[in-house]
Amino acid sequence: MEENRHIISVLLENESGALSRVAGLFSARGYNIETLTVAPTDDPSLSRMTIVTTGSESVVEQITKQLNKLIEVVKVLNLADRNHIERELMMVKVRATGDLRDEVKRLAEIFRGRIIDVTESIYIIELTGECSKLDAFIETLKVTEILELVRSGVSGIARGESSMSLNGHKSKKNN
C-alpha cells in the first residue's frame, strides 16, 4: 500500500503524563515518528502537538483513532487532508573562515536565513521554512563544514477560517 507523509495536529490536556502516552502509543504499535513537537497554547491548560509520520491510509487512520482514544487527547486533525501551512525552525553552526565567510553569508541570504551568532571562525544561522527548504539549505552548506545542527520539528496550522481550538473547528472525538 502507498505510504504517504502525514502531519497530525493534536490538542491535548497540558498534563505531565500526556507526552509519554503519545510516544508510548507510537512505539508500542510500531508507528514511526519523523518529528514531534509540543508546547502549551494560548490556553495554558492545553498543549498542541504536531506529529509528522509516514504510513498507508489505513495506518494513519489507526493512528488518529488510537490518538483519539487517549483520555487526555481533546482533538486530532490530519492536516494532510486539508490546505495547511507548515514550518520548521533550524539552527546550524558552520565553519566560516576565509573566502567561506562571504559565501556562507550569501547562501544564508538567498534562503532568507539569519546569522544569529558570529565568531572569527563560526556562524550560527537560523532558518525557518518547510522541511524541503531546510533540507535544500543543508545541501548547499556542503561548501563548508557543518559543526552542529538542530531542527525544531514541524509545526502546522490549517489555512482559512477553521481553527483547532476548543470552540473552533469540530473534529470528532470519541473513545
Added chain:
Amino acid sequence: MELTGADILVRCLRDEGVKYIFGYPGGAALHIYDALYKQDEVRHILVRHEQGASHAADGYARVTGEPGVVLVTSGPGVTNTITGIATAYMDSIPMVVISGQVPSHLIGDDAFQEVDALGVSRPCVKHNFLVRDVNDLALTIKKAFYIANSGKPGPVMVDIPKDVTAAVAEYHYPETVSMRSYNPTLRGHSGQIKKAAKLLLSAKRPIIYTGGGVTTAGGEQELRSLVRRLDYPCTNTLMGLGCFPANDPLFIGMLGMHGTYEANMAMHDCDVMLAVGARFDDRITGDLNKFAPYAKIIHIDIDPASIGKNVRVEVPIVGDAKLVLADLVATIEKLELEPNYDALKAWWNQINSWRSVDSLSYDRNSSKIKPQYVLEKLYEVTNGEAFVTSDVGQHQMWAAQFYRFDSPRRWVNSGGLGTMGFGLPAAMGVHLAYPDSDVVCVTGEASIIMCIQELSTCKQYDIPIKIINLNNRYMGMVRQWQEFFYDRRYSHSYMDALPDFVALAKSFGHDGVLIEDPADVEGALRDTMKRKNDLVFMDFITDQEENVYPMIAAGSGHNEMHLSPKAESDEPAPQERELA
C-alpha cells in the same frame, strides 16, 4: 469535616458503592490500611499474591459488570498486579487499581520500593493517574471509576504517594464527572444503521458474529430479538459466549481457531457479516487474506479504533452494542424489510450439512477419562447454571465448547491475554459476587500451580468453589502444537514432579478427590456439587494426548480446519458451490 487522604479514599470507595476490594498491604499503603481498619462498609479481601488480587477483582467485574477494585503497595506490589491488569485490559474489563507510592519528596530518587507505577502500567491500562495533592483525590477517584466503566471499559490505575494519604482535606465526593477530552459515543449514526439494515436484509448467506462487547453493553436481549426476527445463524467468539443461548437452534457454535466446523465454514462462505462488539482478533480470523472472501461486513463497536483495524468494513457503526442493536431492529421494522427466505432456506440447508459433521465428537468408548466427557457431565450436573472460570490451555477450549452457556456473564476466562493462573483467583471474585451460586474453576495441572497460593485466601474467607483439574500431565495446549507442528518433539511441555493435588488441597484446609476411572466421573461430580460449603479440588486424571478439535492452524483459512479423526470421516467432500 477534614479527613486524611486515606480516609477520603475509603469514603470514596464506599460512596462509589464498592463492596469488595482485593488487596495486599505494604509500607506505602499503610495509612490506607489503617483507614480500612476503622470501618466495615468496604470489605477487604486479603489475597496471597497481588496477581491474585487483580484476577479476583477482574472475576468480580466480569460477572457483575461493576469495576473490580484492587489495592496494593508500591514497587513489587504494583509490578505483581501487572499481569492481572493486562488481562483485564485485553478483555475490556472495568477495574480500578489503587497503588501506594513512596512519599512525594522521594519520587524519582530510587527510594525503597519505588517503581514508576504509571510507567510500568501505561501500556496496559485505559488510563492512569498520580495524585499529587490530597485536594484532587476524590475527583480523581471519581474519574477513575467513570473512565473504567464507560465507553470501552478497562483498568484504571490511581497511584497515591504516602504523604498524600496522610495529608488532610475537606471530603466531597462528586456525584458526576464530565471531561472535555472523553465523551464516548453511545448512539449509532441513524444513516449508517439504515444502510446496515438494508445490507443485512439483502443477504443470501448472512451470519451474525458477536463478541464480548455485547456482554459489556448488556445487549443480549436485543441480539436475541434481532437473530430470531431474521432467522439468521449466530456465532459467538470465546468472549461472547452466552450472549446468544448455546441451546438455540440458530446458534452454530463458537467460531475461530477451535470453533465448530459449521461456524467457521459459514464465516468463510457468508456474503453479509454483521459483527457486533467483536474485534476480528487473529484467533478469530485466521489468515486475513483468506478471511470471509465473499463478505460485505457491517461492524458495530463502541471503539472506533476496532473498526477497520484488521478487515475492510462496508458499514461501520460506532456505538454501544445494546443501543445500536435496538435501533437496528427498530429500523428493520420501520422499513418493513424481510429476509430473502428462499436464499435463507438454502443457506440453512448448507449449514445443517456442515453441522452433521459433528466436529466436537470424541471417542466415547475410551477406557481413559476424556476431558470433554468431564465437561459434558459437569454441564449436566450443574444444569448449565454454574459460573465457570477457566485457566488457559486445552481445558479452556473444551470448557468453551462443551459447557453450553445460555446466558452472558457466566463464562469467565482470559481471552485476549490468555493468562494461566487466572482461573482460581477469578473464581474467588465470582463467588463473592454471587455467594449462593455454584462456581467452578476448570483448569489444568500446569495453570493451577500459577496462582495456587490463593487456596489459602479461599480458606480464610470460606470460598467454596469447585476446582475441576483436567490433569493430563502435560501443558496440553503446548504439547498439541508440538505434536502438530514440531513432529512430536515435546520440548519442556511435560509437567514433571507434579504435586499430589488432593494432599495439597488438604494441606490448605480444603478437601480433594482423585478420579481415575471414567465410570466415577459423574458420581464424583454429583457428590462434590452437593457440598455447598466446601472447596473441593477434583483431580481428574485424563487421557494424556487428547487434542482440541477442530483446529485452524495459524495462517490457514476458515475452510482449512483440522478435524478430529472421527469427524474427518464425516466431512462431506468439497463441492462446487456458486458463491459470489
